[in-house]
Amino acid sequence: xxxxxxxFKLLLRSSTGTAGMVIVILICLxxxxxxxxxxxxxxxxxxxxxxxxxxxxxxxxxSHVLGTDNLGRDILSRMLYGSQISLVVxxxxxxxxxxxxxxxxxxSGYYGGVTDHVIMRVADAFYAIPGILLALVTLxxxxxxxxxxLVLVIAAxxxxxxxxxxxxxxxRLKGKEFVKASKTLGASSGYIIFHHILPNVWPxxxxxxxxxxxxxxxTEASLSFLGVGIQAPLISWGGMLSDGRVxxxxxxxxxxxxxxxxxxxxxxxxxxxNWLRDVLDPHNKGL
Amino acid sequence: xxxxxxxxxxxxxxxxxxxxxxxTGGSILGKNKRYVHAxxxxxxxxxxxxxxxxxxxxxxxxxxxxxxIVRLLKETEGxxxxxxxxxxxxxxxxxxxxxxxxxxxxxxxxxSLNPRKKVxxxxxxxxxxxxxxxxxxxxxxxxxxxxxxxxxxSYQNRYPHxxxxxxxxxIGIARALALKPKLVICDEPVSALDVSIxxxxxxxxxxxxxELQLTYIFIAHGLPTVQYISDxxxxxxxxxxxxxxxxxxxxxxxxxxxxxxxxxAIPVGDPTKRDEEDKPILExxxxxxxxxxxxxxxxxxxxxxxxxxxxxxxxxxxxxxGHYVCCHFPLIASEEKKSE
Amino acid sequence: xxxxxxxxxxLEVKFKTLEGMQTAVQGVSFDVAQxxxxxxxxxxxxxxxxxxxxIxxLVEKPGIVEADAIVxxxxxxxxxxxxxxxxxxxxxxxxxxxxxxxSLNPLFTVGNQMDEVFRLHQKANRAKAKQMSVEMLRFVGxxxxxxxxxxxxxxxxxxxxxxVMIAMALSCRPKLLIADEPTTALDVTIQKQxxxxxxxxRRELGTSIIFITHDLGVVAEMADRVAVxxxxxxxxxxxxxxxxxxxxxxxxxxxxxSTIRLGDGRRRLPTIAGTVPPISKMVSGCRxxxxxxxxxxxxxxxxxxxxEIQGRMVRCIRYAKEHKQEGGVHV
Numbered sequence: 001x002x003x004x005x006x007x008f009k010l011l012l013r014s015s016t017g018t019a020g021m022v023i024v025i026l027i028c029l030x031x032x033x034x035x036x037x038x039x040x041x042x043x044x045x046x047x048x049x050x051x052x053x054x055x056x057x058x059x060x061x062x063s064h065v066l067g068t069d070n071l072g073r074d075i076l077s078r079m080l081y082g083s084q085i086s087l088v089v090x091x092x093x094x095x096x097x098x099x100x101x102x103x104x105x106x107x108s109g110y111y112g113g114v115t116d117h118v119i120m121r122v123a124d125a126f127y128a129i130p131g132i133l134l135a136l137v138t139l140x141x142x143x144x145x146x147x148x149x150l151v152l153v154i155a156a157x158x159x160x161x162x163x164x165x166x167x168x169x170x171x172r173l174k175g176k177e178f179v180k181a182s183k184t185l186g187a188s189s190g191y192i193i194f195h196h197i198l199p200n201v202w203p204x205x206x207x208x209x210x211x212x213x214x215x216x217x218x219t220e221a222s223l224s225f226l227g228v229g230i231q232a233p234l235i236s237w238g239g240m241l242s243d244g245r246v247x248x249x250x251x252x253x254x255x256x257x258x259x260x261x262x263x264x265x266x267x268x269x270x271x272x273x274n275w276l277r278d279v280l281d282p283h284n285k286g287l
Numbered sequence: 288x289x290x291x292x293x294x295x296x297x298x299x300x301x302x303x304x305x306x307x308x309x310x311t312g313g314s315i316l317g318k319n320k321r322y323v324h325a326x327x328x329x330x331x332x333x334x335x336x337x338x339x340x341x342x343x344x345x346x347x348x349x350x351x352x353x354x355x356i357v358r359l360l361k362e363t364e365g366x367x368x369x370x371x372x373x374x375x376x377x378x379x380x381x382x383x384x385x386x387x388x389x390x391x392x393x394x395x396x397x398x399s400l401n402p403r404k405k406v407x408x409x410x411x412x413x414x415x416x417x418x419x420x421x422x423x424x425x426x427x428x429x430x431x432x433x434x435x436x437x438x439x440x441s442y443q444n445r446y447p448h449x450x451x452x453x454x455x456x457x458i459g460i461a462r463a464l465a466l467k468p469k470l471v472i473c474d475e476p477v478s479a480l481d482v483s484i485x486x487x488x489x490x491x492x493x494x495x496x497x498e499l500q501l502t503y504i505f506i507a508h509g510l511p512t513v514q515y516i517s518d519x520x521x522x523x524x525x526x527x528x529x530x531x532x533x534x535x536x537x538x539x540x541x542x543x544x545x546x547x548x549x550x551x552a553i554p555v556g557d558p559t560k561r562d563e564e565d566k567p568i569l570e571x572x573x574x575x576x577x578x579x580x581x582x583x584x585x586x587x588x589x590x591x592x593x594x595x596x597x598x599x600x601x602x603x604x605x606x607x608x609g610h611y612v613c614c615h616f617p618l619i620a621s622e623e624k625k626s627e
Numbered sequence: 628x629x630x631x632x633x634x635x636x637x638l639e640v641k642f643k644t645l646e647g648m649q650t651a652v653q654g655v656s657f658d659v660a661q662x663x664x665x666x667x668x669x670x671x672x673x674x675x676x677x678x679x680x681x682i683x684x685l686v687e688k689p690g691i692v693e694a695d696a697i698v699x700x701x702x703x704x705x706x707x708x709x710x711x712x713x714x715x716x717x718x719x720x721x722x723x724x725x726x727x728x729x730s731l732n733p734l735f736t737v738g739n740q741m742d743e744v745f746r747l748h749q750k751a752n753r754a755k756a757k758q759m760s761v762e763m764l765r766f767v768g769x770x771x772x773x774x775x776x777x778x779x780x781x782x783x784x785x786x787x788x789x790x791v792m793i794a795m796a797l798s799c800r801p802k803l804l805i806a807d808e809p810t811t812a813l814d815v816t817i818q819k820q821x822x823x824x825x826x827x828x829r830r831e832l833g834t835s836i837i838f839i840t841h842d843l844g845v846v847a848e849m850a851d852r853v854a855v856x857x858x859x860x861x862x863x864x865x866x867x868x869x870x871x872x873x874x875x876x877x878x879x880x881x882x883x884x885s886t887i888r889l890g891d892g893r894r895r896l897p898t899i900a901g902t903v904p905p906i907s908k909m910v911s912g913c914r915x916x917x918x919x920x921x922x923x924x925x926x927x928x929x930x931x932x933x934x935e936i937q938g939r940m941v942r943c944i945r946y947a948k949e950h951k952q953e954g955g956v957h958v
Contacts, residue, residue: 009645010645013645176398176399177393177394177395177398177399178398178399178400178401178409180354180359180391180393181391181393181399181459181462181463182412182416183359184357184358184359184386184389184390184391185386185387185390185412185413185416185417185466186382186383186386186387186416186417187412187416191416195401195404195412196401199401199403199404200401200402200403344814344815344816344817345785345814451902451903452671453902454902481670481671481841481903482670482841482842482843482882482885482886483670483881483882483885483898483899484670484902485885485887486885486887486896486897486898486899487898487899487900489887489896490895490896490898493895508814508815509815510815510889511887511888511889512887514887514889514890515887515896538889538890548816549815549816550889551819552815552816552818552819553815553844553889554822554842554844554845554847554848555844555847555848556843556844556847556886556888557847557871558847558848558850558867558868558871559868559871559872561847561848568816568819568820568823569816569819569820570820572784572786572787572817573784573814
């Protein structure tokens with residue numbers, strides 16, 4: 001209880017932290033309650049209402065607050081449903097890449113030697129290939145664009161940052177005297193990793209994961225924009241951008257609103273991540 | 288503790304020709320590798336109930352010796368006999384039961400405690416690793432240990448950052464003593480603490496030694512601290528023991544020029560005496576351990592150095608009973624010659 | 628009586644934290660005479676470093692420094708703007724720190740960094756600056772100054788680095804040198820060399836030195852006058868001889884007694900019980916009373932007065948009854 005109170009006290013002290021938290025919570029609510037919030041079926045075409053402008057513009061009306069696209073689909077509803085895909089892909093990709101990076105980073109840092117060399121050179125190789133290019137090629141070759149494939153591809157290009165971060169943290173912690181003390185007591189490697197290393201790596205892991213959700217959402221949007229990501233009938237912000245691209249000159253709202261959504265979401269998550277970094281920093285006497 | 292009593296005690300630890308080389312530079316293939324001789328042929332023995340102080344400046348290898356004895360490092364050469372067993376020949380599995388016989392108290396009271404564990408869990412760790420005690424037994428033991436080192440047992444649910452340096456060092460001592468070890472290696476246990484707290488911890492260590500019949504190796508860079516707690520003192524310089532003697536003997540009949548320099552460097556602690564001291568001070572810096580001088584490793588800073596010192600390395604030899612010196616011209620001996 | 632170089636009056640350093648305003652240094656007043664070595668001694672967290680940083684104007688946010696006056700060489704510098712202070716730093720007053728490795732920039736050679744001081748403050752040209760730098764390095768007893776001039780800080784030993792720092796700090800002949808634990812990170816034999824160097828320099832240049840340390844042995848070796856700090860306050864101020872001969876404050880007495888000296892092996896060290904209270908939970912009354920062997924109920928309730936006795940100053944109630952209060956201030 002005291003912890004929670006303290007948490008909020010710290011949160012409210014930082015305006016960007018508060019803003020980030022609010023944005024993230026709102027987006028989550030949108031995703032969870034998309035079915036209840038959306039005024040229309042996001043995939044229902046209405047050929048009588050094509051490219052209708054937003055409500056406040058001439059020709060717009062309040063049944064389609066943010067207007068419709070070239071097939072007459074309601075943009076607001078599509079954005080709400082799109083948040084589901086973005087969040088699911090972002091979170092799943094982060095979990096997958098985080099798990100892989102965490103394990104490899106721990107092994108690499110703790111055991112060192114040849115293992116470390118091999119893992120780190122593989123990581124270098126992955127790092128050397130432009131991520132989007134790798135994803136594009138993979139997705140085109142496998143010709144499957146389900147959520148699972150997309151998540152795996154995004155994870156494949158983002159595990160490296162975890163592995164490197166965790167490895168350097170482990171190296172730092174390994175030299176600490178409490179790890180030495182545990183060794184002199186006869187603790188096994190597993191014991192030391194689970195009791196001493198992991199609990200201390202956790203905070204930085206959480207910070208990077210938060211940031212990585214933002215990164216994954218961008219990657220997903222980019223891939224969908226390029227046409228290899230999420231495919232209809234599933235809706236994604238990137239896909240909406242792609243749909244609206246050709247209409248940009250005549251019907252700006254089709255691409256602009258999903259664009260704003262992506263920007264706000266990424267900003268919110270990044271704010272939250274930055275704030276978490278400050279709070280979880282062991283040098284900060286915060287939490 | 289009288290020396291006669293000590294003589295009757297069996298030998299608990301014997302270190303023979305211990306060497307530790309750390310490779311530096313060079314490629315992974317092992318070309319152009321150079322070695323730092325962190326410990327370069329150290330031998331001593333330790334009787335049960337005794338305290339051996341190891342003193343020296345940074346880089347002299349004193350902490351490495353401690354780490355080698357508790358097997359945090361694997362030696363390059365040499366043997367360590369503990370209670371008659373050669374622990375250098377043991378596998379990790381064979382050594383595990385012996386681990387509870389020798390424990391370590393670390394220097395940095397901030398790095399030595401896991402910041403994310405409660406005091407109770409820190410002191411309970413030894414029992415979890417080495418014993419199969421029930422949680423009730425562990426609780427009883429932890430509370431006993433806390434009381435033993437002077438910590439209120441109501442503190443057991445607090446985190447390390449809630450404590451001062453001295454209290455944290457008490458937690459570290461409780462963890463080290465939890466399994467009732469025979470040998471405790473104290474690696475600079477008070478040098479990170481404030482003066483008024485240093486005395487508290489030193490007294491605690493002395494009391495615990497008496498109560499639990501502990502044998503200590505006390506490693507520090509300050510002679511006064513080492514001297515306060517030790518029965519015998521080894522002075523190390525660049526990986527070798529320069530002088531090894533009973534505590535009194537070392538100060539009253541200093542034989543090695545380096546020990547003399549160390550003693551002269553200690554601030555007098557009395558302003559009325561400072562103006563008298565026009566004694567020459569130990570000049571120069573430690574040579575790089577990668578590039579040791581030929582012959583005696585102290586000769587580059589030694590004011591008594593003669594030709595042979597730069598050519599032939601002296602051996603640690605017993606000059607008077609129990610007093611070992613690694614010098615071609617031990618000070619007392621040469622004074623005696625002068626007076627002859 | 629020598630001329631006063633620095634006068635600090637009622638210095639206070641506060642920090643704004645989650646728990647509210649916390650006072651780390653409180654009611655600190657002292658002065659330093661020309662050519663004097665003034666030691667500030669105390670344990671970690673007692674405010675001795677903050678005191679010196681306040682004089683230099685180097686206390687960083689969220690720290691707030693307040694003082695009635697900080698007069699250096701006749702000029703009140705307590706309200707000076709940052710640019711004005713920057714002119715004084717390195718010129719009239721300079722500072723050396725505990726860890727010379729972190730106070731030297733690892734990317735530039737010793738020479739680069741030393742030249743900069745001369746070129747900045749004395750507008751010397753390149754050749755002149757180099758000549759002055761080498762001269763200065765020789766002055767602080769570096770055996771091969773031309774060689775050290777060309778080296779990077781990482782290639783020097785701790786003792787050499789501290790000599791370089793001293794050379795840099797003294798290069799503009801400041802009137803005041805603040806040395807914050809300059810020998811704590813060094814080995815004893817090197818400490819001895821540096822202390823000797825500082826004493827020699829003081830004699831030759833007449834620089835006043837504020838020497839901050841936790842080590843009473845070093846105080847006995849260096850100081851002319853000493854201020855003992857405890858929990859953010861000066862509890863005793865006296866000449867070094869008086870202080871060691873007859874410490875007045877119970878804390879000073881405890882500190883002197885619990886310092887280990889050679890030959891102490893056969894006696895049990897007296898200790899000061901307990902620990903320093905954290906500034907967030909400062910005790911009422913006298914800040915030392917929970918650890919004081921002479922504490923009375925009155926110590927718990929009333930902050931002790933500052934009492935002057937025979938040119939000494941002590942913050943303890945025990946001396947209030949016996950001596951007439953001369954301008955004693957109730958805090």
